Amino acid sequence: MNIDLGGRTALVTGSTQGIGLAIAAGLARAGARVAVNGRTPDRVESAVAELRAAGGDVLGVSADVTTDAGVDRLLAELPAVDILVNNLGIFEAVPAREITDTQWRTYFEVNVLTSARLLRAYLPGMVDRGWGRALQIASDSAIVIPEEMIHYGVSKTALLALSRGFAKDVAGTGVTVNSVIAGPTHTAGVEDFVYQLVDPALPWDLAQREFMRAHRPQSLIQRLIEPDEIANMVVYLSSPFASATTGGALRVDGGYVDSILP
Template identity: 75%
Template sequence: MLIDLSGRTALVTGSTQGIGAAIAAALAGAGARVAVNGRSRESVEAALGSLGAAGGEFIAAPGDITTDEGARAVFDAVPHVDILVNNLGIFGAAPALEIEDEEWRRYFETNVLTAVRTTRQYLPGMVERSWGRVQNIASDSAVVIPAEMIHYGMSKTALLAVSRGFAKEAAGTGVTVNSVIAGPTHTGGIEDFVYELVDRDLPWDEAQRAFMRAHRPQSLIQRLIEPEEIAHMVVYLASPYASATTGGALRVDGGYVDSILP
């Protein structure tokens, strides 16, 4: 399948590393002009250096979109977007009864409200142009709430609802809105998380296997997903081939969620 996104501008939030960087690289590889976002100009410039080495057109869009000031800086840097990928998110383990109110708010504001804020900014222009793609990177934790991080699961469940609601708002306009349910993925952040739950003295390969056996035994591929595998789905959903897919929650979870539907 040849996907050509030439002439399209994409914004990927939280794209200086991990899944976000893989998505930015894949979209650029398909011909899109990609805005790379991170909290600081330094992190964005470093990411542009590594991403640009593989080719493609990238622009800097630094700014902390959890704040009004940071969001405005991003919107000023990228006034018009054809493809919006809301990837920014935080996660971490905590005993359920020890999560304070402020931490609940922080997860909701970072993982949910940032997606609402950017969608509210860019969706009207997409509707006016009769073409656009909004994608929210969710998680298997939205469906299978982990006991060790229910505040994270809650935020990703809310993100599924946000996606479905905005898809209805964009009904009949040529704009699609979807969620991508990512399963346990191999990123730097997940390595830290794995070592919070298994013996830190284990080599990485053994630690990964121990984590999957103890905490993600439902995985049908029995390994962590690579970020590029998430990016493949995002590129497809950004393409004209996915024009009839909207309001959905598409799974790249390695079969982790034990359900035919999300």
């Protein structure tokens, strides 16, 4: 499938590393002009340099999109996009009865409200132009709530509802809104998370296998997913080929969620 996103501008939040960086790279390879976003200028510049070295048409926007001021700065530099990928998210293992009110609020603010804020900012322009793609990077934890971080799982469940609701809001406009349910994925942050749950003395290959065996045994591929595999789905959903897919929650979870649907 030859996906051509030439002439389209994409924003990927939280894209200086991991899944976000892989998504930015995938969209750039498909011809989109891609805005890399992060809070730290040095990290944004490093990611931009990496993607430009690979031939991408890339710009960097340093802004904390979890705040109103950060979104204002983002909109001043990037007032319109054709493709919005709400990738930014936080996670951490905390025993259920030890999660504080402050942690609950923080996870809702970062993982849910940030996406709502950017959808509210960018969807009107997409609707006016009659074309657009808005994607939220959710998680298998939205469906299979993990006992070690239920605050994260609940926030990702809310993200699925957010996507479905905004898809209804833009019905019939040529704009689509979807969620991507990412399964356990190999990133630097996940390596740290894995070592919170298994013996930190284990080499990575053994630690990964032990983590999947003990904490994610439902996985049908029995390994962590690579970020490029998530990016492939995002690039497809960002393309004209996905024009009839909206309001959906599409899985790239390695078969982790034990369900036929979604």
